[in-house]
Amino acid sequence: MAVLQFREALRAAMVEEMERDENIFLIGEEVAEYNGAYKVSEGMLDRFGAGRVIDTPISESGFAGLGVGAAMAGLRPVVEFMTFNFSFVAFDQLVNNAAKIRYMSGGQYAVPIVFRGPNGAAGQLAATHNTAVESLYSYFPGLKVVAPSNPDDAKGLLKSAIRDDDPVIFLESESMYGLKGEVSDAADYLIPLGKARIAREGADVTLVAHQKSYWRALEAADRLAEDGYEAEVIDPRTIRPLDIDAIAASVRKTNRLVVVDESNPFASFSSEVACQVQERLFDWLDAPVLRVTAKDTPAPYAKNLIEYYMPRAEDIVAAAKKALYAR
């Protein structure tokens, strides 16, 4: 086990995969000479050369589409968005082309591509730079969506995403790139997509949370423990395909569920989990499924507003207690 930063774990995954398969290349804004806007690709230009670590103009629609074409033709692109807020410029390429070409071609063409980059909020960036996209992209059948919360998962999942034969939206976080954690140094460390991780066991209430919210949920679980409630924390890791079985097994044990998600609440990841759980487990539930999400508005700039806007540990504690009919 080596202790790596989140960004280093991502880089290790890309480097290992690029050494294994020369059809893999990395393309995006500032990925090469600048070493990545957030230094994820630091040193990769030196290692692989400008033919495989490729700087682009600010042309998201263009280079995302170029990636789709290259993938259809047999390469395995890793496309970096400087942040996923900018992927909206390339929306058509992601949702019409990447997601649907396997289906529309009757299986003749695959699109083995990874779109990766930071997702969601990173402080006072205001409305256009604060969008969490997991709910949005997981809406589209044909796309897979991965959102790891620690360096170990980041490495194992990114390697799997790169090897996957379908398009994967791989979500990182600006504020988590410096996060350190132990990372397996197993020779070929692959974590399968679509498998949740039980991060903390508990019998009283289930908290489902990914990425930054996952850390808030752990904080909340600690606080709940002080009050005598044991929360089970499940990190779904993959948003689509969703490991609903793992969530259901936990809810059968705790009979209470709180879903935490940085997305806006309407038609979102959290509403999907709530819906699936009530469909399957209505009789097992002792309380309504509750959600803690970003507020149902665009993101504000002011410090006090954005802090309140995002899911906070205290909001999760409050929701859990409500589900527990406590206090």
Place this chain on the structure above:
Amino acid sequence: MAGETRKQARQPVAEGKAQGNGISAVSQNGHADATAEDGASEAFVEYPAGAYTHEELGLSGDDARAMYRNMLLQRRFEERAAQMYGKQKIGGFLHLYIGQEAVSTGSAYAMEIGKDSAITAYRDHGLGLALGMTSNECMAELFGKVGGSSRGKGGSMHYFKKELNFYGGHGIVGGHIAVGAGIAFAHKYKGDGGVCLTYFGDGAVGQGSFHEAMNLAALYETPCVFVIENNEYAMGTATHRAFAQPDFYRYADSYGMPSALASGMDIFSVYKAMSDHIAMARNNRPSILEVRTYRYRGHSMSDPANYRTREELDARKEQDPIVRLKGYLLERELASNEDLDAVDAEIKQEVMDSVTFSEESPAPAISEIYEQVYAQTDYPFLTD
């Protein structure tokens, strides 16, 4: 190979001429006259630095002094903002315009503020102030306070000022270019005689929105001036690394529009160029104006700007537009050193006062999160 550094080919043909300004008698990228090396014909006008006097442009001494004050206010405001960022009074991204002030001021004096419109990207403090936004509302917006132009909800990248027809600061590269075409469309539709000045960086030229908007504007003959503020870099990417054809004014050819190249280091060049292009726009003739300028600071506060040399930066600072105008005012005896020192002192005080104003302005109430989402304010879901 796609990722390899692109051609450095379009360097100045006549080294000796390419100095002293944002541009020289030739374009920086090597077009000595109206015929490109490849023989493609192109008609464009140049507005080099040092070519105009204020009298020739019909400006009074008062105008020239006011332009000086207008530029210096932007400079001092941003210097102070940078300091406040260091003190964590300001959060998020802060992109400074320092070095580019002649572009905003030159155009603010060429347009009819209130009748004409303007829209720009996220590097928007300079244009906001040039158009007449107050230091108080600008600084308070950075502080995220209710005294800010958007009540603290937009921050640095999203200044807006409706009374000035300032349609914003926009954070997504390129998106607002089409919006600018739309504002111009509305001027024409309403027949109000106004034009829209649409500003964006060299980096935005890589976006589909740029090319789509050019064609739409030309097709519908909208009264729009597309101002490309070419400061040679988009974040860490020098223009020649991102563009197969980095002489941006030449794109106008493809859309049947007139275009020109102006030095952004001389306010009179910008003023003259903008005046000419605004006149074309008033006749529903959209155009591209490429202004060669330079940003002294990093892309944002976190960028150490290692992609350029100290020498390059110093050489560009030598052509500073504020220093240039100061020299001009002194040389022509339009102002004395004491006069200009007094202006500086007054501006510094104005900016300090804006800091005090921002400190004292309250943070928005939490309930403001739910305000301004829709026109209808009493939807039951607009609450915790």
